[in-house]
Amino acid sequence: xxxxxxxxxxxVKRTGEKVFLECVQDMDHENMFWYRQDPGLxxxxxxxxxxxxxxxxxxxxxxxxxxREKKERFSLILESASTNQTSMYLCASSFGRPEETQxxxxxxxxLVL
Amino acid sequence: LAKxxxxxxxxxYEGQEVNITCSHNNIATNDYITWYxxxxxxxxxxxxxxxxxxxxxxxxxxxxxxDRKSSTxxxxxxxxxDTAVYYCLVGDETGGFKTIFGAGTRLFVKx
Numbered sequence: 001x002x003x004x005x006x007x008x009x010x011x012v013k014r015t016g017e018k019v020f021l022e023c024v025q026d027m028d029h030e031n032m033f034w035y036r037q038d039p040g041l042x043x044x045x046x047x048x049x050x051x052x053x054x055x056x057x058x059x060x061x062x063x064x065x066x067x068r069e070k071k072e073r074f075s076l077i078l079e080s081a082s083t084n085q086t087s088m089y090l091c092a093s094s095f096g097r098p099e100e101t102q103x104x105x106x107x108x109x110x111l112v113l
Numbered sequence: 114l115a116k117x118x119x120x121x122x123x124x125x126y127e128g129q130e131v132n133i134t135c136s137h138n139n140i141a142t143n144d145y146i147t148w149y150x151x152x153x154x155x156x157x158x159x160x161x162x163x164x165x166x167x168x169x170x171x172x173x174x175x176x177x178x179x180d181r182k183s184s185t186x187x188x189x190x191x192x193x194x195d196t197a198v199y200y201c202l203v204g205d206e207t208g209g210f211k212t213i214f215g216a217g218t219r220l221f222v223k224x
Contacts, residue, residue, distance in 0.1 A: 005158075039127070040216055041216060042200065042214045042215045042216040042217055043157070043200070043214035044214075045213075058165055059213075090157075091156075099145035099147065099162070099204060100206050101147070101159040101162070102149075102157075102159070103158075103159075104155075104156025104157050104158065105156055106154075106155060107155070
């Protein structure tokens with residue numbers, strides 16, 4: 001079975017802190033994604049990566065950056081957390097083509113105070 | 114980007130068939146249509162995918178008319194455990210990865 005793990009299920013940070021969210025997949029997938037999910041808005045794509053050291057902006061990249069140094073790991077970084085970044089963050093991975101199934105992690109619920 | 118429209122919510126009773134329709138008027142020629150299911154406090158998981166006509170698996174059926182501007186997810190004989198949010202996705206019309214999940218349809222199955 002494909003397994004996508006995220007470093008924390010719950011996280012509480014203060015405004016202005018630097019926050020790292022880690023995601024690891026064990027299926028040698030080329031693509032990895034970071035989404036945020038807010039009530040009534042569904043999932044919105046923040047960044048994705050289709051190869052090591054490659055990244056592309058999604059729909060809402062402002063305030064975020066990402067890092068993919070190894071194929072199995074994709075990190076989301078909030079350089080200076082703000083209260084409007086309080087959300088559920090979901091990581092996903094998939095094989096090469098865009099229509100391939102995305103496999104999601106359990107999510108990290110981040111609260112920024 | 115191709116956009117999908119789904120009902121915000123639906124109610125059903127155990128044992129009934131549930132049909133959730135999604136419209137995607139701007140679907141591109143190469144786009145597939147994919148449905149995901151999400152339970153509370155979990156990430157979405159794949160249910161079914163199709164390109165045209167009808168697709169069936171052990172969980173659901175997907176009906177896609179010839180013009181592909183809409184699709185219908187059919188869940189046969191739902192149970193309480195099918196209570197979840199269902200998302201319809203089509204691809205990024207440029208052939209990229211910017212699929213749009215939208216707000217999904219919240220299905221509530223009652224006893």
